[in-house]
Amino acid sequence: MFIENALRYDIPVHVLDPDAQAPCSPIATRFVQGRFDEKATVLSFARDADVVGIEIEHVHIEALETLQAMGKRVVPDPSVLRIIQDKGLQKSFYRDHGIPTAPFTLIDGPDAITEHADMLPAFLKSRTGGYDGRGVMPIASTQDVERAFPGPSVLEKQAAIRMELAVLVVRDDAGNIVCYDPVEMVFDPRFNLVDHLRAPARIDKPTRDGAIELARTVANAFAAPGLYAVELFLTTDHQLWVNETAPRAHNSGHHTIEACMSSQFDQLLRLYLGMPLGDTTLRAHAAMINLVGEGGSGEPTLSGMHELLGMPATYPHLYGKRQTRTGRKMGHVTTLAADDATLDRTIEKVKHYARVTPANTSTVARSNT
Ligand SMILES: Nc1ncnc2c1ncn2[C@@H]1O[C@H](COP(=O)(O)OP(=O)(O)OP(=O)(O)O)[C@@H](O)[C@H]1O
Numbered sequence: 001m002f003i004e005n006a007l008r009y010d011i012p013v014h015v016l017d018p019d020a021q022a023p024c025s026p027i028a029t030r031f032v033q034g035r036f037d038e039k040a041t042v043l044s045f046a047r048d049a050d051v052v053g054i055e056i057e058h059v060h061i062e063a064l065e066t067l068q069a070m071g072k073r074v075v076p077d078p079s080v081l082r083i084i085q086d087k088g089l090q091k092s093f094y095r096d097h098g099i100p101t102a103p104f105t106l107i108d109g110p111d112a113i114t115e116h117a118d119m120l121p122a123f124l125k126s127r128t129g130g131y132d133g134r135g136v137m138p139i140a141s142t143q144d145v146e147r148a149f150p151g152p153s154v155l156e157k158q159a160a161i162r163m164e165l166a167v168l169v170v171r172d173d174a175g176n177i178v179c180y181d182p183v184e185m186v187f188d189p190r191f192n193l194v195d196h197l198r199a200p201a202r203i204d205k206p207t208r209d210g211a212i213e214l215a216r217t218v219a220n221a222f223a224a225p226g227l228y229a230v231e232l233f234l235t236t237d238h239q240l241w242v243n244e245t246a247p248r249a250h251n252s253g254h255h256t257i258e259a260c261m262s263s264q265f266d267q268l269l270r271l272y273l274g275m276p277l278g279d280t281t282l283r284a285h286a287a288m289i290n291l292v293g294e295g296g297s298g299e300p301t302l303s304g305m306h307e308l309l310g311m312p313a314t315y316p317h318l319y320g321k322r323q324t325r326t327g328r329k330m331g332h333v334t335t336l337a338a339d340d341a342t343l344d345r346t347i348e349k350v351k352h353y354a355r356v357t358p359a360n361t362s363t364v365a366r367s368n369t
């Protein structure tokens with residue numbers, strides 16, 4: 001998605017990824033198979049780069065610091081990434097900057113949970129290495145300690161959530177900031193993954209203003225140029241808490257490709273090049289529905305393409321991953337509408353028709369619930 005946009009500007013993009021069949025491999029200017037958590041690999045890959053960016057947090061930090069010391073522009077700043085890579089440091093950063101976040105404590109392993117029974121029910125989050133809901137588990141009571149994962153973690157009080165929001169913020173070198181409309185994230189409880197999101201979020205103006213203000217505060221606290229996706233909890237008593245921040249293009253900004261004047265990928269490119277930030281205006285009511293693999297593993301096939309393309313302002317994105325498996329994000333569909341009621345209907349239609357399954361299994365139409 002980043003490359004699609006970069007092509008318009010005739011900007012060469014080189015990509016490092018461990019998967020030889022990474023979806024971008026046929027369209028990148030140069031593709032290198034290799035591990036981004038290996039210092040030497042990252043250094044040799046980016047030796048000749050002008051700008052270095054990331055699409056996942058788990059990139060070797062010292063390699064990025066070295067590249068920055070060599071005079072390359074590195075976005076996000078490695079010092080910011082160092083904080084974000086470790087959920088313990090990240091939560092402490094919010095607390096130290098007076099940014100509201102769920103109460104938490106740092107523990108060395110699950111044995112310590114019983115000493116913090118006052119935190120329960122809680123969420124246990126591995127300090128490093130988690131992604132897409134992996135490394136996060138609810139702990140309802142001390143009985144759950146047995147199945148808790150090992151290692152240094154954040155034990156975080158369960159928030160009474162009314163709605164989960166995300167605000168994308170872009171901060172340039174001069175400290176100028178632009179924000180996108182807050183989006184509402186709707187979760188699929190089966191996979192603990194975002195099922196779909198919608199923009200604008202169905203919240204009142206004070207909540208919208210508060211969410212944007214909080215996201216700006218987070219970007220200013222990091223005090224470095226970057227694209228930040230700030231995930232928020234709106235609690236049942238109308239407080240806004242920061243859950244976590246991703247310093248990169250994010251799933252909660254995929255709708256911006258069609259729904260906004262300048263997409264998150266366009267902003268990132270502008271930021272990399274030191275160009276003026278883009279216009280974040282939302283053109284319509286929008287939803288982004290994740291296409292998540294169902295029915296096991298194998299070569300993926302999408303059903304419902306005919307129906308999707310028969311719907312107005314509906315845009316399927318297939319990521320081109322070679323293998324699907326249950327719960328894997330395989331693509332997404334963005335759909336635009338004039339109002340929330342129309343959007344509700346299109347979301348249901350998209351979810352009804354669009355399904356990614358292994359090629360060799362027959363599919364059964366999903367019930368419309
Ligand atoms: N303190 C909490 N109270 C209630 N629910 C929570 C809490 N922390 C996390 N959750 C739930 O778990 C989800 C995943 O948590 P979190 O965003 O911290 O993990 P993650 O693995 O980094 O997720 P992702 O990469 O998918 O954003 C949240 O979006 C929310 O639904």
Ligand SMILES: [Mg+2]
Nearest residue numbers: 133231243244
């Ligand atoms: Mg999250």
